[in-house]
Amino acid sequence: MSLIVMKFGGSSVGTPERMQLVAQRIIERQQEGNEIVVVVSAMGDTTDDLIDQSKLLNPNPSAREMDMLLTVGEQISIALLAMTIEAAGGKAMSFTGWQAGMRTDAVHGKAKIADIQPQRVLDALKSGHIAVVAGFQGTSEAGEITTLGRGGSDTTAVALAAAVKADLCEIYTDVDGVYTTDPRVVKHARKLNEISYDEMLELAHLGAAVLHPRAVEYAKHNNVQLVVRSSFTKNEGTSVKEEAIMEQGVAVRGIAFEKNVARIKIMGVEDVPGVLANVFGALAENSIDVDIIVQSGTQNGKADFAFTVSSNDKDKALAVIEGMKEVVPYREAVSEGDLVKVSIVGAGMVSNPGVAAKMFSTISSLGVSINMVSTSEIKCSCVIAADKLNEVVVALHTAYGLDANEQAFVGGPAERR
Amino acid sequence: MSLIVMKFGGSSVGTPERMQLVAQRIIERQQEGNEIVVVVSAMGDTTDDLIDQSKLLNPNPSAREMDMLLTVGEQISIALLAMTIEAAGGKAMSFTGWQAGMRTDAVHGKAKIADIQPQRVLDALKSGHIAVVAGFQGTSEAGEITTLGRGGSDTTAVALAAAVKADLCEIYTDVDGVYTTDPRVVKHARKLNEISYDEMLELAHLGAAVLHPRAVEYAKHNNVQLVVRSSFTKNEGTSVKEEAIMEQGVAVRGIAFEKNVARIKIMGVEDVPGVLANVFGALAENSIDVDIIVQSGTQNGKADFAFTVSSNDKDKALAVIEGMKEVVPYREAVSEGDLVKVSIVGAGMVSNPGVAAKMFSTISSLGVSINMVSTSEIKCSCVIAADKLNEVVVALHTAYGLDANEQAFVGGPAERR
Numbered sequence: 001m002s003l004i005v006m007k008f009g010g011s012s013v014g015t016p017e018r019m020q021l022v023a024q025r026i027i028e029r030q031q032e033g034n035e036i037v038v039v040v041s042a043m044g045d046t047t048d049d050l051i052d053q054s055k056l057l058n059p060n061p062s063a064r065e066m067d068m069l070l071t072v073g074e075q076i077s078i079a080l081l082a083m084t085i086e087a088a089g090g091k092a093m094s095f096t097g098w099q100a101g102m103r104t105d106a107v108h109g110k111a112k113i114a115d116i117q118p119q120r121v122l123d124a125l126k127s128g129h130i131a132v133v134a135g136f137q138g139t140s141e142a143g144e145i146t147t148l149g150r151g152g153s154d155t156t157a158v159a160l161a162a163a164v165k166a167d168l169c170e171i172y173t174d175v176d177g178v179y180t181t182d183p184r185v186v187k188h189a190r191k192l193n194e195i196s197y198d199e200m201l202e203l204a205h206l207g208a209a210v211l212h213p214r215a216v217e218y219a220k221h222n223n224v225q226l227v228v229r230s231s232f233t234k235n236e237g238t239s240v241k242e243e244a245i246m247e248q249g250v251a252v253r254g255i256a257f258e259k260n261v262a263r264i265k266i267m268g269v270e271d272v273p274g275v276l277a278n279v280f281g282a283l284a285e286n287s288i289d290v291d292i293i294v295q296s297g298t299q300n301g302k303a304d305f306a307f308t309v310s311s312n313d314k315d316k317a318l319a320v321i322e323g324m325k326e327v328v329p330y331r332e333a334v335s336e337g338d339l340v341k342v343s344i345v346g347a348g349m350v351s352n353p354g355v356a357a358k359m360f361s362t363i364s365s366l367g368v369s370i371n372m373v374s375t376s377e378i379k380c381s382c383v384i385a386a387d388k389l390n391e392v393v394v395a396l397h398t399a400y401g402l403d404a405n406e407q408a409f410v411g412g413p414a415e416r417r
Numbered sequence: 418m419s420l421i422v423m424k425f426g427g428s429s430v431g432t433p434e435r436m437q438l439v440a441q442r443i444i445e446r447q448q449e450g451n452e453i454v455v456v457v458s459a460m461g462d463t464t465d466d467l468i469d470q471s472k473l474l475n476p477n478p479s480a481r482e483m484d485m486l487l488t489v490g491e492q493i494s495i496a497l498l499a500m501t502i503e504a505a506g507g508k509a510m511s512f513t514g515w516q517a518g519m520r521t522d523a524v525h526g527k528a529k530i531a532d533i534q535p536q537r538v539l540d541a542l543k544s545g546h547i548a549v550v551a552g553f554q555g556t557s558e559a560g561e562i563t564t565l566g567r568g569g570s571d572t573t574a575v576a577l578a579a580a581v582k583a584d585l586c587e588i589y590t591d592v593d594g595v596y597t598t599d600p601r602v603v604k605h606a607r608k609l610n611e612i613s614y615d616e617m618l619e620l621a622h623l624g625a626a627v628l629h630p631r632a633v634e635y636a637k638h639n640n641v642q643l644v645v646r647s648s649f650t651k652n653e654g655t656s657v658k659e660e661a662i663m664e665q666g667v668a669v670r671g672i673a674f675e676k677n678v679a680r681i682k683i684m685g686v687e688d689v690p691g692v693l694a695n696v697f698g699a700l701a702e703n704s705i706d707v708d709i710i711v712q713s714g715t716q717n718g719k720a721d722f723a724f725t726v727s728s729n730d731k732d733k734a735l736a737v738i739e740g741m742k743e744v745v746p747y748r749e750a751v752s753e754g755d756l757v758k759v760s761i762v763g764a765g766m767v768s769n770p771g772v773a774a775k776m777f778s779t780i781s782s783l784g785v786s787i788n789m790v791s792t793s794e795i796k797c798s799c800v801i802a803a804d805k806l807n808e809v810v811v812a813l814h815t816a817y818g819l820d821a822n823e824q825a826f827v828g829g830p831a832e833r834r
Contacts, residue, residue, distance in 0.1 A: 016473045016474055019474060020474070050493070053493075053497060054496075054497060054500055056433045057433055057436060057437070057497055057500050057501040057504060058500035058501060058503055058504035059504075061500040061503060061504075062499075062500070062503060064510070065496050065499045065500045065503070065509075065511060066496075066500075068492060068495065068496035068499070068511050068513075069492075069493060069496035069497065069500075071492075072489035072492050072493055072496075075485060075486075075488075075489050075492075076467070076470075076486060076489055078485065079471075079482050079483075079485035079486035079489075080470060080471060080474055080486065082479075082482045082485070083471055083474050083475035083478040083479070083482045083483075083486075084474040084475060086475055086478060086479060086482070087474060087475035087476075087478075092482075093481070094482060094485050096485075096562070098515075099560055099562075120560065143516055143537065145513070145516075
């Protein structure tokens with residue numbers, strides 16, 4: 001007998017028909033001889049409807065009251081799903097975040113899970129019930145109701161799976177797994193059967209829609225075995241675990257990309273200690289996330305360096321840099337938008353020299369310039385012009401032998417919460 | 418400085434405009450120098466909408482899951498009301514039932530309050546906040562979410578007022594107080610300035626729409642001073658307390674009536690010990706509420722007796738009686754519908770002989786037969802034909818000097834929860 005956590009997103013329970021399909025799926029999984037804990041998000045548009053209602057009354061409500069309001073979305077889902085399971089002949093008990101023992105810190109709107117005391121969930125399983133737990137929510141030590149913020153329900157599922165020592169955590173969504181790259185860009189993108197936690201994290205920008213990076217980190221840290229699969233088909237999905245078998249002996253698992261990248265170059269910087277700390281400290285204080293940082297060699301005591309930020313932050317970042325000219329003297333700062341970052345990801349890269357070289361040569365053979373490069377043990381990223389994105393991804397996908405024989409993507413709008 | 422509990426029903430917060438009016442009202446009350454605890458019901462149609470959603474998925478859900486579902490109605494109200502108070506410049510914190518320490522027994526759908534530990538509500542007041550508490554809900558000792566059933570939010574308000582030692586509990590509703598009788602029947606019905614708990618209880622059928630009898634009992638038991646007043650006007654309302662001053666020296670405070678009364682007569686019953694206990698025990702087992710019971714004298718070891726039930730229970734009651742013929746032998750049982758019960762209520766009756774006599778003579782002078790009579794220290798009830806109700810109530814209202822000079826009723830559909 002296995003203990004399985006099944007997580008369903010909001011669109012999977014968005015209509016009565018889908019709710020009934022999900023209930024059926026859950027009961028089948030129990031009848032296969034498993035103990036079942038279900039984590040569910042708010043249904044379809046519930047959250048947006050609640051936000052709309054609140055805006056009529058207060059355009060800028062406190063985060064505490066917003067959490068009080070929005071957590072009802074999941075409470076409605078769990079009660080209705082438990083009723084639907086009952087109607088289909090199953091035994092179910094629903095639990096809010098606090099009832100399931102989801103203890104968080106006190107940061108409303110983006111709380112972090114502190115610890116979980118799932119005794120009531122375990123008691124429900126012991127008495128033969130399916131335990132249906134509200135995703136996305138918890139309570140602080142003072143008993144304040146909190147929401148988990150980004151990736152909330154995925155994180156609830158993974159954290160609960162770790163707390164109840166589940167054998168498996170299944171993330172049900174509206175696509176049938178993790179793909180070698182975005183099937184909207186590459187028609188021959190292929191569903192992966194397995195992927196490692198680290199690769200999944202690097203593929204975050206591909207995978208964010210089906211699996212939030214924070215949930216992956218939590219799974220890696222607690223060694224929770226994950227499966228990403230479709231709510232609507234019986235396909236096997238993608239297994240995310242510590243050691244994933246590399247298919248076909250290839251070094252690259254998938255190709256990720258990020259749009260809306262801008263580059264800032266600072267030239268002729270006085271090379272004194274603490275320069276980098278000053279610059280990036282100031283950017284962080286202004287809530288600007290910096291991604292790739294490249295420093296070229298020093299000449300005559302002066303250095304050039306460059307970094308990337310989101311296009312949205314380009315002008316703000318430049319203003320911060322210009323405001324620091326007295327503290328960090330430099331000759332010139334320039335910015336450039338309309339860039340993208342393309343990354344190849346694979347745990348096998350570290351033991352396969354030449355994998356990065358193939359990336360550079362493939363891109364060059366298309367006559368595309370590489371503006372910046374950044375590497376880690378399991379990935380290699382290149383910043384290129386935005387209008388070259390699609391042809392580069394398609395060429396890399398073929399070059400690394402990732403193409404499927406036929407298109408296998410079963411799509412739909414991705415779920416976010 | 419006074420501590421005031423203000424309770425608002427669902428229709429008082431049913432639209433954004435009304436919600437804003439209520440928030441303004443609350444802030445004004447605080448600015449007068451009071452500490453404020455607010456109890457609020459689910460907005461307008463929220464509860465019905467949730468019930469409709471559940472019926473699509475399970476026509477007969479468990480009471481536990483129904484409580485999980487329906488308690489979100491009040492959680493939405495408290496969050497939105499707290500936000501609205503914030504938007505108007507006030508400081509507010511909302512609390513669900515369990516956060517406010519509303520501990521109940523474990524009977525889902527009709528839980529009774531067990532005890533209240535309102536520490537967090539008191540802490541909120543201490544820090545200058547308006548505490549906004551969800552009506553109608555609590556948690557059992559095992560942490561199960563419960564709803565209070567009939568009169569729920571009124572009872573929450575009164576119980577919380579007792580627990581926080583409030584100076585006053587104001588029940589805001591869509592009428593401006595308790596009337597001498599139903600203004601739809603008697604145009605000259607007059608709003609009462611004061612009424613005692615016992616009188617209010619006897620007037621329950623008049624007052625149920627504005628104040629639930631269970632809340633009145635709780636208030637009497639804990640000596641909580643109540644005021645029933647309008648959400649939409651600044652009129653003074655009706656004060657409900659232990660000793661109410663009788664206006665104008667009259668003995669009768671108001672006239673209540675109950676429609677849909679049926680009478681069952683059992684004739685020629687063997688007069689052996691335990692007969693009454695047998696009959697009314699069997700009725701109670703079948704969930705039939707019996708109101709007035711009259712036994713006439715015994716003749717030749719046989720007795721006649723009669724009792725009233727709701728018209729809805731008439732046939733069921735008769736069937737129960739007929740099923741008992743072997744245990745309780747009798748000659749004949751007959752039933753009669755289309756009756757009503759009219760009651761005069763007043764704490765002054767006990768010291769004013771002749772008050773009941775005036776009732777009988779007033780009814781007789783209209784040529785109306787009195788079928789049954791029942792009296793207590795503060796009321797006298799007569800069962801009469803249903804089609805005579807209005808003229809009898811109008812005549813009694815005049816006879817006891819209750820008529821106002823002009824119509825003062827500010828009405829609207831009454832709130833129930």
